[in-house]
Amino acid sequence: MAKYKELAEKVLENVGGSGNVDQAWHCITRLRFNLHDKEQVKIEDIKKLDGVLGAQFSGDQFQVIVGNKVSDVYAELEPMVGSDGSGSGGEKKGQRQGIVSATMDFISGVFTPILPALAGAGLLKGFLALFVTLGWLNNEGDTWAILNAIGDSVFYFLPFFLAVSAARKVRTNEYLALVLAGTMMYPTFIDAANGLTDVTSFSIYGLNFISIPVLNYSSSVIPIILAVLLLKYVYNFVKKFMPSAISLMFSPMITFLIVVPITLWIIGPLGTNIGAGLSQVFVWLFDVAGPVAGLLLGGFMPLIIMTGMHYAFAPIAIQNINTIGNDSFLQPMMFISNLAQAGAAFGVAVRSKNKALKQLAVSSGISATIGITEPAMYGVNMKVKKPFIYAMISSGILGAFAGWYGFKAFALGGLVGVFAIPVFADPSGAVGPIVVALILFVLSLVLPFILTMIFGFEDVPEEGKAAEAPKATEEKKTQATSGTQTQTVVQSPLKGELVPLKDVSDPTFAQEIMGKGMAIEPSENHIVAPVSGTVMVLPDSKHAIGIKGDNGEEILIHIGIDTVSLKGEHFNALVKVDDRIEVGQKLIEFDREAIKAAGIQTVTMIIVTNTPDYLDVLSINDSGPVFEGEQLLTLVR
Template sequence: MEYQALAKDILAHVGGKENIVSLVHCATRLRFKLKEPLRANAEGLKQNPGVIMVVESGGQFQVVIGNHVHDVWQAVRSEAGLSDETPVADSAGEKGNPLNQLIDIVSGIFTPFIGILAASGILKGLLALAVVCGWLATDSGTYKIWFAASDALFFFFPLVLGYTAGKKFGGNPFITMVIGGALVHPVMIQAFEASQQAGAAGDAFLSIPVTWFNYSSSVIPIILAAWVSCWLEKQSAKRLPSAMKNFFTPLICLGVTVPLTFLAIGPVATLLSQMLANGYQWVYALAPWLAGAAMGALWQVCVIFGLHWGLVPLMINNLAVLGHDSMLPMLLPAVFGQVGAALGVFLRTRDARQKMLAGSSVTAGIFGITEPAVYGVNLPLRRPFIFGCVAGAIGGAIVGFSDSHVYSFGFGNIFTIAQMIPPGGVDATLWGGVLGLLVALVLSCVLTMVAGMPRRAAEATPVAVNAGENDVLSPMNGSVLALDQVPDATFASGLLGQGAAIIPADNKVIAPFAGEVASLFATKHAIGLLSDSGIEVLIHVGIDTVKLDGKPFTAHVKVGDKVQPGDLLLEFDRQAIIDAGYDLATPIIISNSDDYRDVVTVAATAVQAGAPLLCVSHQ
């Protein structure tokens, strides 16, 4: 229930549940596909304290939440009435940018199980480490059970991909999952093994020769087969009488698609997979260090815009066809370049809030979640992000030159080191990968500490300021409350910015300076303002009052309106909020606190509307 308010606000800013075509999530982001993208209000959503960033890319409206994205995803689905069986759009049939279509299809197919995919890869890497260190023997029962746990997803990829691809293409996912099961059925694997024996007789389907392949761990064949099955399902559903659809539509899909996959789709897709893997190997072999430098420099840029999904199938395909992948190790320096930059900010800054944010970002980044470091620390300061990319390029070049590989899929994180251990044991390729990671981490940290932050931005000592354009007046009458005393962890932590809170004594909110209305929540419980001098202020009336759906609130301005100090912005029913059981504490936050040296509360324990409340000091 703690995420329901956030879910309501997200739904309001994406245009309502009726504007949602599909919703999935990855490690840190909600990924919406919207019917009418222009109805979404990205700027308004960015003002929500539970949202790190909003990115519109790849045909998706991406809301960066953080590590608790799964809980928010469930809350949004519950609030919008979306179920597991909610159909999604047939992306293959939509008009638009081909790159956006590709990214949308790939993310829709792989996102639902990306977490377990990463966990399986990490477990495989840890098993390899245990064998190299002599802790486990490959013929032991312990090893076999854990190996089965780590390898099951990869071996049965066609089943899992069949299900998610079926949902993505708008068909019955259980039909496409059964098609995937047919590809890895023991009878089919035995047929493949028999065909490999010298002099084995060929098989035929209705007199048509069959070329057997081992489709376990394969990616492209089942995705193409799922698309064909979903198309066939839709055509059959249009033409069959309603009384026959439930039985004959699946019968037609299985009876036609499975043979077609073994006769044509599978062999063609397998050839395509091999060409893709060999083509990548050919390009990589031309200049491994250059490939590493490019990936190390640009990977985080791709992540920001959600374009990295276009490379995920290539990595998985390399593992399926070649048994190893060289792309993932080259991305590791890109990850740790941003981690090192955030670490540099942590070591350099004297600002308590910035230090706390940078420290938590480093911890998350070590485990492969870089959004907090990128969006919360490095990008706002600009230079740390650039230094992270530069260090990532140098580290990536070292990794590429060392010819490092991984032997299972996962996120780029500290556990990737274990996944880089070759089957034959530790060698120079592993140490080259570790060296590239460390170079990126240390170099970006040192560069950030030396030149990544303006001297004044790193200091936290308050200085005297002049009244005037730096003043933020009190928007209401009431009692002043220190921000860390607000009964809401997000506001109290200072994550959204520095400021103060007021327990209102009346029912009016006035403009605290000359400026304009930058944002106004649909529920009218919160308003964002931008002063003529560049100060951004968020006024949030009460705690969790978004749940009141705007009933006690009346707005007297709209987004874009110019205001002068004292102009009436909002009115609210103070008693109704109290009767509903909500706290009246109203945070007044300087949203762009990072742009200033300090934010000082100048009011006493009580304040009158229009009297000085906060004062900011310039860098």
Template structure:
């Protein structure tokens, strides 16, 4: 789920509900903590299976509760993560989360005697491993803390601000937000469990088929809170894990099939490396550089993913902890049921074989190697050059300096990037607009020389789903160099943690001799960004 925004009079904006998937992306500290706990559980299972650790021993007991700690103390971890996102004091947030787990409160829960707080009844709930209660409490805190700051006298603000915050947030959390969040969380987990119990084949099949589309739109992150709650409640999940693993392996299979079948040496090199990285769990080079580009291999990926996901669902495959979906992290399927990982291997094997065969049978429009006549001498080279202008004012950097491997690796094409100083993006060349992405964060176009360009605004900005972006052109428009393509709210996007570096790529680089960046450092809009020779 994304942060829900409330707009008033077109400009005033404030936070309304902070269940934001950025709290659960791999770039935040909470996911490694959960991975560590889950992998430690998997290791303990292996040690027990091979009789290296006795399940009745103190070693087993110690390792087990250390592994459980990451999940039991989720309210604290989530509170800290949400506080960073909502610009609250993370230590006060941690105190609120820890209060939900305090031994004195858990003893009240165990006693089951009626409890009242300021005369109001407190629902006795065990909050260990819960997610939503902490998010709701920190959401309230994001409003209370600024109010406490405003009303606190300066001489004693250091003392009164945290006191007021806790005095308001803690009671409301125990009386209202905690029970509400617990109900929402258990409802989500119960819904996922219901699907697993009654139509267990359905979700892995759908995920296996449509995972590429979810990744392209950033919608796959919206499932993360449900997955985390499922781990905490049941110790495993089947919503995302089985299907995403199969889908990633299928991306690798399709890319490797393309590498074997293509006659284009450059495409073979790109597809080979992208296929291997996809098998290890990184699918962006394969998806954007091969399967999506050639289209038919993407259809093979979706069909193979559906078949592998169906097998996983029919055999009840679950994932015991999070991890990059690929061969390098197959241990996430190790659990009490030894056949779980066996069926997981079979499911990805099915997906790989079907995808590879379908890619071969369906074929694709191969990228032809064109032998361009090249004149001798520098003057002749200059006659063929295409000057590509900067789309924005800012600082030019090399593509390899971008904080995204998909762009930095050059798998999508050569070019350059600009760190903008404002939210204006103009056409780097004169030509025709091929496509304005639905999320408005990217535009593709072609110039009169046949050079194809991708102007991509920001890193991972597909997750914004068009928020802060306004497209000034549409598909099929003919534009001149310097004409405005997109406007975006740079400050608002950066306030949400996004890197707004603009990449300008030549996606059919192989049809030209070279792409030569002009310089690095300060650059003005419409100054030469790079030259195509």
């Protein structure tokens, strides 16, 4: 659709264009980017885009939170950055990822593309378990066997899926990666591991010290990922020295002869042991200190999801399901946390007097009930603050109960919400787990809803009623309070004629990219402080000044259009960076006539650069004369 294409174009433009994109992909609610130069990102402009719920860096990965239409937006974005999700830019400029950041980014990039397959197959297995529990399906019949094969196929052949996504992530040939997965899953090794043959180990190349253990790599996660990493470097090294005429045939063959034995001998067993070790740590943690582990993980799960760290837990959850048959930490805690965000949003919908916020809270609450929490978290609960805390408290309490009881998921459910309830059904047919899942479903919605209704929050006033700018203020008065709103007054820094910002010839100001405000055509040769505060920015050209006000307002006064080209000529600064200034204090002197004689406009912009921090920025008048010290803008929180 046109609106998704427009949003994709604007996001891409504000991350620095396709040339700045190293990789792009998406998860359930977010566009995710690896960028060559993150300094090019205009994060505040992206946050203002219609359709964007938020934007943030998680480590060195840039995330744009779009919500449940993210796949539509990505479908328009993908052709713009290339079919492999990458632009044409060069190497990253002086950026090095830390180990934790790089690991998180890598895991997210590997697992996100295969989530639809994992979610669909896992949910199908969950429904099968539920139907068996309810007596609707016989787990020995043909129908169950076929449907179970569908659900099992993704997990049994998981190394193939991971081989492709890992190869795409590290930029190596995905078909060569599939050969690694195919070798690891070859019946010779699978049969030996299952005891169908008498083979207990293998040797290769006549080297007796190489003893390849017999392991079953079906459903494994870490071995194939490590193998693909090795493949990338070996293949690139071999190609570097291979004559181009024979590289197509011999580079892959030599790579296989090196990588496959190392994988079967060292990397495979190492990855298997790492996965088993991590699995045992979490199982032990919930067995020994279940309530404490549940309290912490459940309570802080929204913050974990916000940073994308939940992807780091995905391999462990999959490992647990494949080895011990259940996941006791990731999906149970996400289930409780997601529903708590929904319950808090529904509380906001009932209690708020703002009609627009009510509608947003209802729709985002429904999305969170399904398992998509970003609209509720960013658009509602965090916006009014306290409901977000109520949701965290509720999920912590219920997480502690879940940890004490031993609440488990028996399959992977994808979107962890109401439709994921079947994954908590015990395949053995025991009724208890599904009953507990239904109880936690209700409590996770109700508890934060009640807390929100009882303790309340600071409501967002409706537009138009929020803050009517006062028509008269005392000369030195800079802040007023009305009900739950705070109004900060910005005085005019100079005398002249008002000019609406949209009429300024510089599109950066006219389109309010820097923020909302007003412009003035000066009739005097100096500017004064519009608020009391501190000088934040004062370039050598002295044509502009940035002020941090005592009430948190950030004001930019930009004298003229393109006056930076004068390199300070015709300007005289009377203050310096970090100086304390008082409202009405003279800041900069300039020569209007000399500036005009140089062919440069003198219209002066007064911009609130932290506009997103306010409900609105209101101007007293749109035209006519204005005097130094007269009220110019009202900032409403």
